[in-house]
Amino acid sequence: xxxxxxxxxxxxxxxxxxxxxxxxxxxxxxxxxxxxxxxxxxxxxxxxxxxxxxxxxxxxxxxxxxxxxxxxxxxxxxxxxxxxxxxxxxxxxxxxxxxxxxxxxxxxxxxxxxxxxxxxxxxxxx
Amino acid sequence: xxxxxxxxxxxxxxxxxxxxxxxxxxxxxxxxxxxxxxxxxxxxxxxxxxxxxxxxxxxxxxxxxxxxxxxxxxxxxxxxxxxxxxxxxxxxxxxxxxxxxxxxxxxxxxxxxxxxxxxxxxxxxxxxxxxxxxxxxxxxxxxxxxxxxxxxxxxxxxxxxxxxxxxxxxxxxxxxxxxxxxxxxxxxxxxxxxxxxxxxxxxxxxxxxxxxxxxx
Numbered sequence: 001x002x003x004x005x006x007x008x009x010x011x012x013x014x015x016x017x018x019x020x021x022x023x024x025x026x027x028x029x030x031x032x033x034x035x036x037x038x039x040x041x042x043x044x045x046x047x048x049x050x051x052x053x054x055x056x057x058x059x060x061x062x063x064x065x066x067x068x069x070x071x072x073x074x075x076x077x078x079x080x081x082x083x084x085x086x087x088x089x090x091x092x093x094x095x096x097x098x099x100x101x102x103x104x105x106x107x108x109x110x111x112x113x114x115x116x117x118x119x120x121x122x123x124x125x126x
Numbered sequence: 127x128x129x130x131x132x133x134x135x136x137x138x139x140x141x142x143x144x145x146x147x148x149x150x151x152x153x154x155x156x157x158x159x160x161x162x163x164x165x166x167x168x169x170x171x172x173x174x175x176x177x178x179x180x181x182x183x184x185x186x187x188x189x190x191x192x193x194x195x196x197x198x199x200x201x202x203x204x205x206x207x208x209x210x211x212x213x214x215x216x217x218x219x220x221x222x223x224x225x226x227x228x229x230x231x232x233x234x235x236x237x238x239x240x241x242x243x244x245x246x247x248x249x250x251x252x253x254x255x256x257x258x259x260x261x262x263x264x265x266x267x268x269x270x271x272x273x274x275x276x277x278x279x280x281x282x283x284x285x286x287x288x289x290x291x292x293x294x295x296x297x298x299x300x301x302x303x304x305x306x307x308x309x310x311x312x313x314x315x316x317x318x319x320x321x322x323x324x325x326x327x328x329x330x331x332x333x334x335x336x337x338x339x340x341x342x
Contacts, residue, residue: 034212042205046198049332053194056337062178065338072333075201076326083208083322090146093153100157104164111168115175 041082045075145312152316156323159286163327166279170334173271180268183261185339187253187269188276192244193336196236200325203232207294207321210314217308219301226301229321230294233287241284248276272339279331286324293317 048071056068080086086097138144174181210225252260254277255270297317300306306314 031212031216035209038205038208038212042201045201049194049197049201052333052337053190056190056333056340062182066333068333068337069330072329075329079201079204079322079326079329083204083325084319089149092150096150096153096157100160103157103161107161107164108168108171112171112175115172 037082041078045078048075141310145310145315148312148316149319152319156319159323159327163282163330166275166282167330167334170275170279173268173275174339177268177271180261180265180270181272182268182339183265184253184269184272184276185335187251187261188336188340189244189247190336190340192239193332196239197328197332199232199236199239200328203229203236204322204325206232207318211311211318214301214306214311214314215308219304219307222314223298223301226294226298230291230298233291233294233321237284237287237291240280245277245280248273276335279335283324283327283331286327290317290321290324293320 052068052071080097086094134141134144138147206225207229210222210229213225214222248254252258253273255273259266259270259273261269294317297306297314300313
């Protein structure tokens, strides 16, 4: 399975590098710069997935394991910034994106206050 | 965008105004989707917090390799579609069609791996949280919660991806027919936003399903 994964990765990387070489005109506002930005982001995201995969096999405290989500949040941000081009277009697009994160924060923050603050008392079975 | 050359609906000042509104509308829709999936993520927090050992025991039975390959597939699908957008903006419609078709095939590969292979393997091992659930003992309750989250979360994500496959196929067809081009790109951009959003949802589901419970 790992050999298959490595093969797929190197194969797609080679194909995309060839595409990039054909398209790159060397101008900052040109198509090549945008393509190189996309390819770089893709490569960084694959590296982050690899780190997640590797770290998930390490032994560490169950309470610390959700830290693995941090890498996913970074990848999600990269996808939003580079693939979805959130910086382009009218400001209301960014307002909607930030508002969604705010409501998500409220949902998860207030929602998880109960499990994280509730005191569980032992009831003796009698 | 060549405003003078492209028709637009009467309520918009220009074609670019219409396109900007369409893109903003998709961002607003995606904002509602974030809250929709937020409830799913909150259920994960609740279920794991109160049943950590059982929940993690369930997660350890998930297919990490298939999940990782699927993550790579979706990231690559987003890249390929984004490359297509760059190309069609420069008037290269045939190159866009090839990129969008590649993205569509990657999405299909995800669906096959997830539902035809992984789900079938999960069901064969009696991981569906029913009467003949494959994990017994003290950890069964928490493990059932994990697998409930797994089947529901992956099903909902799969429905979104299926919609994305339909949308990408429609965009390919319309570009092929000449309806969308560098002069009128809004539907191509809007579908691209949705396509990458489905990828982002999976990027969050990936550690929740495959990674966090496994690191024991």
